[in-house]
Amino acid sequence: MKQVIASAWAILLGLMLLQVGNSLQGSLMGVRGALEGFNTLELSLIASAYFVGFLGGSRLAPRMIRRVGHVRVFAALGSFISAVLILYPVLTNPYAWMALRVILGFSLSGVYVTAESWLNNASSNDTRGQALSAYMLVQMVGLVLGQGLLNFGDPSGFVLFIIPSVLVSLSFAPILLAVQPTPSFEETRPMSLGTLYKKSPLGFVGMILLGFVFSAQFGMASVYGTQAGMSVREISFLVSGFFVGGILFQYPIGWLSDRMDRRVLIFFIAAFGAVSALIGVFFDDVFELVLLTALLTGGLAQPLYALLIAYTNDYLDPEDMAAASGGLIFINGLGAIVGPPAVGWLMGMTGPTGFWLFLTLTLAMMALYGGWRMTRRQSAYAEDDDYDAVSYAPIMPTATSVALTTAQELYAEASEEQADAQEEGSPTGAS
Numbered sequence: 001m002k003q004v005i006a007s008a009w010a011i012l013l014g015l016m017l018l019q020v021g022n023s024l025q026g027s028l029m030g031v032r033g034a035l036e037g038f039n040t041l042e043l044s045l046i047a048s049a050y051f052v053g054f055l056g057g058s059r060l061a062p063r064m065i066r067r068v069g070h071v072r073v074f075a076a077l078g079s080f081i082s083a084v085l086i087l088y089p090v091l092t093n094p095y096a097w098m099a100l101r102v103i104l105g106f107s108l109s110g111v112y113v114t115a116e117s118w119l120n121n122a123s124s125n126d127t128r129g130q131a132l133s134a135y136m137l138v139q140m141v142g143l144v145l146g147q148g149l150l151n152f153g154d155p156s157g158f159v160l161f162i163i164p165s166v167l168v169s170l171s172f173a174p175i176l177l178a179v180q181p182t183p184s185f186e187e188t189r190p191m192s193l194g195t196l197y198k199k200s201p202l203g204f205v206g207m208i209l210l211g212f213v214f215s216a217q218f219g220m221a222s223v224y225g226t227q228a229g230m231s232v233r234e235i236s237f238l239v240s241g242f243f244v245g246g247i248l249f250q251y252p253i254g255w256l257s258d259r260m261d262r263r264v265l266i267f268f269i270a271a272f273g274a275v276s277a278l279i280g281v282f283f284d285d286v287f288e289l290v291l292l293t294a295l296l297t298g299g300l301a302q303p304l305y306a307l308l309i310a311y312t313n314d315y316l317d318p319e320d321m322a323a324a325s326g327g328l329i330f331i332n333g334l335g336a337i338v339g340p341p342a343v344g345w346l347m348g349m350t351g352p353t354g355f356w357l358f359l360t361l362t363l364a365m366m367a368l369y370g371g372w373r374m375t376r377r378q379s380a381y382a383e384d385d386d387y388d389a390v391s392y393a394p395i396m397p398t399a400t401s402v403a404l405t406t407a408q409e410l411y412a413e414a415s416e417e418q419a420d421a422q423e424e425g426s427p428t429g430a431s
Contacts, residue, residue: 008131010174011119016138016145017171018115019398021164022108023146025085026050027239028164030222031155031232032088033097040223042094044344047219048337049098051211053105055333061110065117071176074114077107078172085165089158115175120406132406136394140247143398147240151233191320196312196327199320202263202373203312207328209366210308211335212342213301214397216358217242220343221294224355227347234287241291245299250394253303262311263374266304270367273300277363280356297359304366305332305397309407321408329404332397 033043064073084104088097119131146164153159197204221242225235256265276296283289309328313321346354395407 008119008134010177011115012134012138014171014173014175015112015115015119015135016142017167018108018111019139019142020146020149021081021085021167021171023143023239023243024149024160024167025088025104025164026218027147027150027222027235028155028160029088029097029101030220030224031150031226031235032160033094034223034226035156036092038094038097040227040344040348041341043223044220044340044342044347046094046097046101047215047223047340047344049101050105050219051215051333051336051340053102053107054109055105055330055337056102057106057109058113058329058333060106061113064110065114070114070117073110074172074176077110077114078168080104080107081111081168082165085161085168089161116406118175133394136250136396137247139396139398140243143243144240144247147236147243150236155232191323191327193327193331196324196331199324200312200315202266202370203308203315203328204331205369206266206304206308206311206366207332208335209362209369210301210304210397211332211337212339212362213359214305214332215336215339216343216355216362217298217301219340220347220355223344224347224352228284228290228352230287237291238294241294242298242302245295245297246302246396248295249299250303250306250396253300253307254394257307257310262307262314263370266307266311267367267370267374269300269304269307270363270370273297273304274360274363274367276300277356277359281353281360284353284356293356297363301359301363302396303394306395306407309395309404313408318413322405325404325408336397 029046030043033046038046061073061077080103084100084107087100091097091100116135119135149163150160153163193204217239221239222235225238230238253265253269273296276293279296280290280293283293312324312328316324343355343358346358348354350357395404
């Protein structure tokens, strides 16, 4: 890990600053939008617009990079981000905010793709897994720190919009001044969605449902907090709780993933997540319990992203793993687009508790579908007596196609090494 930090500290620092700014503006949208009189449906569509842009950026940014190069794409999209963040308090109209959020999501996705390419290029084959772990860690730290900054200004003023714009602008300096040589960019031909579903129905459906859950947590938590009458300080703690939970639970769940049937683990994590969200449904007037609910549901739901990818890989040949990353990103993105409007509709019908009710129902659906799939197909363990699970790779829903493809390549390498070891008759374990 020291070698990774020494060679890529500038990229990691820039990515963390970028994520701090993104985290702050994400929660600020819900708080300021309510102050401007936007209704729940409008706020949910504004949240959804970000994921529309993010999905579009993740698909178009690679083409832009191949056409004009990493540096130009990075600088151009970074300028758009800074400009959009300043325009929010000027254009206080829900439809203008939707358009700005599409631009922001597109630009941030492109910037992440570019920075992840540089980070991947700065790592060797021996350190790529450590670089991926470091990247996920700085992303989560940035998300948490951004919520703390929500307390350093008045949401009805301009300061809290200027702060993320400055942070995003500062994030470019360490990356552009200390970046490694520009890497070549090769886009993997994606696996068709039909093939991906046939390979792993649970992985396919689970990624869509998880898109619902993550976009609700990231895009609508501040809207829920505002409608529930929370202070700005309480909202910042609430949103931080989701991400702190993700950090705390990521590695314990990964440890379990390498030592038991992943399908059973998915079932129990989704079920426990649904039960945890029920705390918020019945005790939403007790902030301490609401905060505990955020910690538990975030901690259980966010690691499901990496767990579902690992489970899907259990049914893929090593040469197909990287190709599957495009499909996984796409279906998760579709779920993320649908999630906020669905939450907004339910909150409009039931009040603020609709936020927790949505998380409960979605995670329960995942658990029920996982349980049903157990009756339709044997696990990878049962299908092959010599089956040896490839280690879980920590990756969060905030990653783009480059980071996910890197994780898939690590899975493929580990799978091939295990297969070679088994052919030689040597004992193997989770690598």
